[in-house]
Each structure stands twice: as C-alpha cells, then as structure tokens.
Amino acid sequence: MCQLAAYVGDRPIAPLLLNALQYQEPYFGGHATGMGVLKGDVIDIVKAPGHVAHVKKVTDIERLEGTCAIAHSRYNATAKDDERYNTVGMSHPFLSDDGRLALMHNGGIADYKDHWKRLRDSHEFTSYSPEIDAITDSEVAVHMLADEVAGGKSVADGLKRVAAQCTGSFLFGVISVDEPDTVYVANWHQPCYVALG
Numbered sequence: 001m002c003q004l005a006a007y008v009g010d011r012p013i014a015p016l017l018l019n020a021l022q023y024q025e026p027y028f029g030g031h032a033t034g035m036g037v038l039k040g041d042v043i044d045i046v047k048a049p050g051h052v053a054h055v056k057k058v059t060d061i062e063r064l065e066g067t068c069a070i071a072h073s074r075y076n077a078t079a080k081d082d083e084r085y086n087t088v089g090m091s092h093p094f095l096s097d098d099g100r101l102a103l104m105h106n107g108g109i110a111d112y113k114d115h116w117k118r119l120r121d122s123h124e125f126t127s128y129s130p131e132i133d134a135i136t137d138s139e140v141a142v143h144m145l146a147d148e149v150a151g152g153k154s155v156a157d158g159l160k161r162v163a164a165q166c167t168g169s170f171l172f173g174v175i176s177v178d179e180p181d182t183v184y185v186a187n188w189h190q191p192c193y194v195a196l197g
Contacts, residue, residue, distance in 0.1 A: 001027070002092070002106040003073040006173050006183040013037060014064045017071035022052045025073055032074040032091035036102035037066035038180050043102045047072075047091035068180055070173045072104040090127045090136045093173075096146035097123055100177040101155070103145065105138035106190050110168035112137035119143045141172055155179060159186045 005020035007013055017035060033055040034047025046061040048054075052073060055061055072092035079086035092104040109115070116125070116135055123143040127136040141162055148158030155176045163172070163186040171190035175183055185192065 002075050002104075003027070004071070004104055004106055004171065004173055006070045006175075006185075008068045008181055008183055010067055013066055013069045014062045017069055018052050018056065018061070021071055021073040025051055030073060031076055031079045031086050032088075033061070033072070034074075034091045034093055034104075035061055035064055035069060035071040036093040036095070036104075036175060037064040037069040038175055038177065039066040041177050043095060043099060043175065043177060045093060045095060045102065047093070048088055049086045049091065068175055068183065070102060070104050070175055070183060072173075084129060084132050085134070087127075087129065089129070092136075092138060094126070094136075094139045094142040096142050098146065101142060101146055101149065102175050103138070103142040104173045105141060105170055107170035107188070108168045109137040109140060109166045109170060111166065112140045115140040115144060115165075119147075137168075141166065141170075142174075145174065149176075155182075155184055159184050162186070163188060 003021050003024035005017045030051035032049045033052050036043050036045045046059050048059050093102040095102050125135050127139045144162045145158050148161050169189040172186040
C-alpha cells in the first residue's frame, strides 16, 4: 500500500508533506518518494527511489515551494524483490505530456494493460522500462485524464470518467495548473482522510 498526502495552503509545503509521508511509512511504503508542487503555471516534480529520509539526502526535494501539492511514498511488492521495478520513472507523481496535470495513485488498476495498449502510441510513458517491458499501472490514469480534459471535460468530470473506466481499487490524487488551489481525489476502496484548518 502506497502512502499519499496532499496540501493546499500557505504553510511551508515540502516539510509538511514529507513529514506526513514519514509518519505513514512504518505501515507500508518506502520504495520510492516523490512530490509535485504547483508553482505558477508549472508543476515542479522531484522523485527518486527510496524512503523519505533517503530521498531528502539524494535530491533537492526539500526546496519545493508552492501552495498546492501532492506527495507519494511508493510501496510495490514486485519492487521489493526486483529493483528493476523501482526506478525514478516508476515513482509518483506522474505528469501529463503537456505538464499541466500531475497524478498520484494508491491501489491497483487491474485493466491497466488494456489502457496502455490504447494509449502508448499517443503518449509518452516515463515509467516504461524496456528491460522488463512494463510500466507502472498508475501512469495510464494521468494520460486518460489528460485526454478527457483535452476533449473539453473539466478535471472533476474527467476524473469521474477515468475512475469509471478503471477496474481494481484506487485512490487518485490530482493537481492541475488550471486550478491552482485544488486537489482532486477519486477514491474506490482506499482509506482517505480530509482535514480542514
């Protein structure tokens, strides 16, 4: 089970979200850590294999600033036993091709290979590894959502359509350059807490 955290507000965002992930890591997580922060019309992403403390040492993830962000600590049973499944490219969050959407995911998209076959000729899959001929199931969702938004749907309506097309269990967290004070969540059979104030 992956660990996810998101924040909208004016507190220092990187320490807040990294601490939130670290508190959750003893349950599951720690194969990879990443964060995406909205800053103006750019989503700035830093991610790397390893638990939060390790990624803080080997990247500049703590420099991220902004008022809206998503953060992810990845647990993957396959990555636990095979390092070929634990790469920067397979770390969350994932960007749409145009860089305007970022998505993180917990759970498993059972039909991701069907979506991948449909999408792989028209999108860049940064999680793709030729060595194992595989992608992270989560990355199909960001490209599905980008297609819905490009077709005229709002992020909210597009996310509803993506969720309806995926089988399995999931919690998606999404940020968009076009809505800088919003984190969208689509949840199917995953624990989720929302706090205000």
